[in-house]
Amino acid sequence: MLRLLQPANSGERLCDGVSRRDFLRIGALGLGGLSLHQLLAAEARAGIAQSHKAVIMIYLVGGPPHQDMWDLKPNAPGEIAGPMRPTQTNVPGIEICDLFPQLAQRTDRLALIRSIVDSQADHNAYQCFTGRIPGRGVPGGGWPQFGSTVAKVQGPVDRAVPPFASLCYTCTHPPYNEPGPGFLGVGQSPFQSHGPTRHDMILNGVTPGRLGDRKTLLHSVDRIRREIDREAKFSGLDEITERALGILTSSRLADALDLSKEDPKLVARYGTGNETIFIDDNGAPRVPQSFLLARRLVEAGCRVVTVNYSKWDWHGGAYKSIFEREREDFPIFDNALAALLDDLRDRGLEQDVTVIVWGEFGRTPVISNIVGRDHWPRVNSAVLAGGGLRTGQVIGATDRLGGEAVERPVTFGEVFATLYHNLGIDTSSVTLNDLNGRPQYLVDDVVRPLRELV
Numbered sequence: 001m002l003r004l005l006q007p008a009n010s011g012e013r014l015c016d017g018v019s020r021r022d023f024l025r026i027g028a029l030g031l032g033g034l035s036l037h038q039l040l041a042a043e044a045r046a047g048i049a050q051s052h053k054a055v056i057m058i059y060l061v062g063g064p065p066h067q068d069m070w071d072l073k074p075n076a077p078g079e080i081a082g083p084m085r086p087t088q089t090n091v092p093g094i095e096i097c098d099l100f101p102q103l104a105q106r107t108d109r110l111a112l113i114r115s116i117v118d119s120q121a122d123h124n125a126y127q128c129f130t131g132r133i134p135g136r137g138v139p140g141g142g143w144p145q146f147g148s149t150v151a152k153v154q155g156p157v158d159r160a161v162p163p164f165a166s167l168c169y170t171c172t173h174p175p176y177n178e179p180g181p182g183f184l185g186v187g188q189s190p191f192q193s194h195g196p197t198r199h200d201m202i203l204n205g206v207t208p209g210r211l212g213d214r215k216t217l218l219h220s221v222d223r224i225r226r227e228i229d230r231e232a233k234f235s236g237l238d239e240i241t242e243r244a245l246g247i248l249t250s251s252r253l254a255d256a257l258d259l260s261k262e263d264p265k266l267v268a269r270y271g272t273g274n275e276t277i278f279i280d281d282n283g284a285p286r287v288p289q290s291f292l293l294a295r296r297l298v299e300a301g302c303r304v305v306t307v308n309y310s311k312w313d314w315h316g317g318a319y320k321s322i323f324e325r326e327r328e329d330f331p332i333f334d335n336a337l338a339a340l341l342d343d344l345r346d347r348g349l350e351q352d353v354t355v356i357v358w359g360e361f362g363r364t365p366v367i368s369n370i371v372g373r374d375h376w377p378r379v380n381s382a383v384l385a386g387g388g389l390r391t392g393q394v395i396g397a398t399d400r401l402g403g404e405a406v407e408r409p410v411t412f413g414e415v416f417a418t419l420y421h422n423l424g425i426d427t428s429s430v431t432l433n434d435l436n437g438r439p440q441y442l443v444d445d446v447v448r449p450l451r452e453l454v
Helices: 020-025 036-041 126-130 146-154 196-200 208-220 222-228 237-249 252-256 264-270 289-300 322-346 412-422
Strands: 054-060 086-088 095-097 110-116 164-166 304-309 353-358 380-386 393-395 405-407 431-433 439-441
Touching: 054 126, 054 146, 054 289, 054 412, 110 405, 110 412, 126 146, 146 164, 146 304, 146 412, 146 431, 252 289, 264 289, 264 322, 289 304, 289 322, 322 353, 322 380, 353 412, 380 412
Parallel strands: 054 304, 054 353, 110 393, 164 304
Antiparallel strands: 086 095, 110 380, 353 380, 431 439
C-alpha cells in the first residue's frame, strides 16, 4: 500500500525513524501486495517509444453464442437456428443478428472471424489473454498474458502512465480471471483500476510539495540502501522511483479513470451499468462504461487495456432461457461497442487502436431441452476493429449448422500474432527468456499474422 501519511507520533520529522521496510512503501502502489517498484522494475527501458499503438481487449466472460450473434443459420432446423433473425449490414452479403442494429451500420469497420478452431473446452480466460492452449508446453512460471508481454517488450509510452492496465473485475470463478504475468514476474502485472490501487493514487492529503520532501528523503537514504543490498537487488531503483513519483504526482492516469471529467453526453452515449451486480453471481458486471474508460486509458498512454464484460454462459434452465438473456444483453452490448468505435474514430484513434472482442469458445449448434446452448470448442468467433486492419469482411465460414469450420480455419495464435503486428512487434523474431533462461517466442514460431487483415 502507498503510505504517504506520517505516523501519528512522528510530528514533522520526515527523516526520523524510517526503516528499510517503510522506505519500500514510499512511492509504492498496492497491486494486490505488489509494490510499484516491482511493477516498474522490469518495465524500465532506455528511451520512450516513438509511436503509440494500442489494443483494447474485451473478454465476454463464459463463451458467447456465435450462431446467435455473428454467424446465424436461419435456414437450419428450428432446434439449431432458434428465434434470432439475421439483418443485412452496411456491407453487402454480410449479415449479423438483428439485435445489433448499430453494429450492422458499422460492419464496414469490423472484421468478423467465424472459424476459430483451437478453443479450449473449459471455462477459462487463459486462452483469450495468452493465446496459448492451457496445459500445452507451459514453461516454468507459466505463459505471460498479452498485456504483460507488451509491457515487457515495449515499456511505457509515458512514464506517468503504465503500459498495461486492466479494467477487469475479479470473478468468483477463478478461471474467469486474467492469468497474470507468468514467467515475466510480478513486475509486469497490470495496473488494476478496481481495488486498492485506484484509492492509493489519491495522495491522502499529502500535497505535491510535501511529496517533494519525501523525494528528497529517498535520495538521502540512497547510501544506506546500497549498503544493505550489495547484491544489486535495487539496480535501477533511482529511475524506478522517479517513475513511481511521476505516476503519483501526474494527474494523467487519475484523470483518465475519472468519468466526471468526460462529457456527460458521451458517458450517456456508452450507457452505464452497476459494477456491484455480478451477472449470474460468478461472471463480471454488465458495465458498458468500461469501454469508455478503456478509450480514455489508451488515449492517456496505455498500450494494452483489458476489459471483462457481463456473463455469456447461457445454458438456460430455471434462471432464464438463452434467448431471454440475448434480448437483454445484446442491445446494451450493441450500443456500447458502437459507441466505442465512434469515439475512437471521432478522436482520431481508430487507425492506432485495435479492438478485439471474444470469449473462450462457441456454443452448441443444438438448443438444449432447457433452452440453452452448451460449451462448443470446435468453433469460435471474434470481432476486430480499428488498428488499420482491413475491415468490412468475414474471415472463415462454418457448415450449415454452425458447428464446424469449413473455410479458413483460424487459431488463437494467428489472432495474437495480428495484435502484436499492429503494435509493431515482430513475432517471428522477438523472444523473451523464461525462468530457465530459455528464449520463448511470443506465439508459436511458425504462426504469422492473419494475411486477410494486415
